[in-house]
Amino acid sequence: MTMGIILLAGALWIALSAAPDQGKTAQGLETAPKEGFLAPDFTLQDLNGQTYTLSDLQGQAVLLNFWATWCPPCRAEMPAIAQVYADYQAQGFLVLAVTADDTRAEAASFAAEYGLPFPILVDSSAQVARAYRITSLPTSFFITPQGIIQKMIVGGPMSEAGIRANVEGLLK
Amino acid sequence: MFPILHLGPLAIQAPGFILLVGLWLGMSLAEKHSLQFGVKKDYVSSIVLAAAGGALLLARLAYAAEHLDAYLARPLSLLSLDTAALAPWGGALGALLGAFIYGQRKAIPWAAMLDALSPLLAVMGVALPLANLASGNGYGAPTSLPWGIELWGTMRHPSQVYEIIAAAFILMDTWPSYGIEPPRPAGRTFWRFAAWTAGARLFLEAFRGDSTLLPGGVRAEQIGAWLVLAVSLWVLGKLREAEAAERETFAASSEKEQL
Numbered sequence: 001m002t003m004g005i006i007l008l009a010g011a012l013w014i015a016l017s018a019a020p021d022q023g024k025t026a027q028g029l030e031t032a033p034k035e036g037f038l039a040p041d042f043t044l045q046d047l048n049g050q051t052y053t054l055s056d057l058q059g060q061a062v063l064l065n066f067w068a069t070w071c072p073p074c075r076a077e078m079p080a081i082a083q084v085y086a087d088y089q090a091q092g093f094l095v096l097a098v099t100a101d102d103t104r105a106e107a108a109s110f111a112a113e114y115g116l117p118f119p120i121l122v123d124s125s126a127q128v129a130r131a132y133r134i135t136s137l138p139t140s141f142f143i144t145p146q147g148i149i150q151k152m153i154v155g156g157p158m159s160e161a162g163i164r165a166n167v168e169g170l171l172k
Numbered sequence: 173m174f175p176i177l178h179l180g181p182l183a184i185q186a187p188g189f190i191l192l193v194g195l196w197l198g199m200s201l202a203e204k205h206s207l208q209f210g211v212k213k214d215y216v217s218s219i220v221l222a223a224a225g226g227a228l229l230l231a232r233l234a235y236a237a238e239h240l241d242a243y244l245a246r247p248l249s250l251l252s253l254d255t256a257a258l259a260p261w262g263g264a265l266g267a268l269l270g271a272f273i274y275g276q277r278k279a280i281p282w283a284a285m286l287d288a289l290s291p292l293l294a295v296m297g298v299a300l301p302l303a304n305l306a307s308g309n310g311y312g313a314p315t316s317l318p319w320g321i322e323l324w325g326t327m328r329h330p331s332q333v334y335e336i337i338a339a340a341f342i343l344m345d346t347w348p349s350y351g352i353e354p355p356r357p358a359g360r361t362f363w364r365f366a367a368w369t370a371g372a373r374l375f376l377e378a379f380r381g382d383s384t385l386l387p388g389g390v391r392a393e394q395i396g397a398w399l400v401l402a403v404s405l406w407v408l409g410k411l412r413e414a415e416a417a418e419r420e421t422f423a424a425s426s427e428k429e430q431l
Contacts, residue, residue, distance in 0.1 A: 013378065018391070
């Protein structure tokens, strides 16, 4: 009898506390550096002086990777990121690799050493790193073509299969 | 939110640190009181180790199964140290299997083992929302209530604090005491802990902002909690019946002896 009352009350609470159907999760479409939220917008230049604005890239799946040349796991995961970029670029996948800790010259030397084919963005004022609340490196955000952060990975190195799995999730 | 603890020259990731401290405290508490539940002290740490091994193995295999094409392209990634490439459901299954296999090999009575592990689970029940408070995970739904906290750009329910308070009460309820008889029947401590935990999750999930929504806006976590609550209450009912029957049999045999 008591068990029945408790379970009935529980079922009622589930019905009463149902959230408005906003999609997969309850957070809606607010901007925050967090899974399920809209990715904070930014504008940065790459090593060639080309400007990238995140909100202009809607329609493309984006891996936003925060890294630094002094960070061993960042260095370790770069070849895997480059390989996945090469395999999925034609399907609308873009990598934006942001460094806030390196000078242009350091970043350019690193990109040349590793033969990185994607844009390397230098965040010299660390404004973008602050907007994304970066507390450790590497940190990666997998952003859907609609601009929503689908997956956030703090730490590394990410494996190639892990990156592929997340990119395929973005392109579905 | 305090994701990084600065201790002198050291910058420590607070959420991971809190979980490690929770695991250490929980293990110490469980080991200290395991004999009260009729379980050898060594079995507690061994079964946790077996569960952790099983969790890690199956979490990776389940993740690979979910993303088969990616792993067929790069099979060596199965052995990588990529902590993001783990499936939680596989981890939970692996933990159960690892513990089950170890328990079978050592012929440990299950109900007693679950009772002995309950203090550890209860401590982790406090550590997890504390770690979430540090990282900003497990955040609350938007609110205009005066005790709302600013998180991820808006005022939200301090859902992690609600969960810490609930878990602290559950820990007090589960805390083993010295000098009393082992709880009878075996299993009651664990199922009582499970019922309280499921009840708390069912109630508090309503204040979370990151629930997984099913059609109609129903929160999947609440459905899961409701099912666990139902099973726990059912088992507790059966244990009570068994206890009452045992007491009647004992009373009847005592009467016979007196006659």
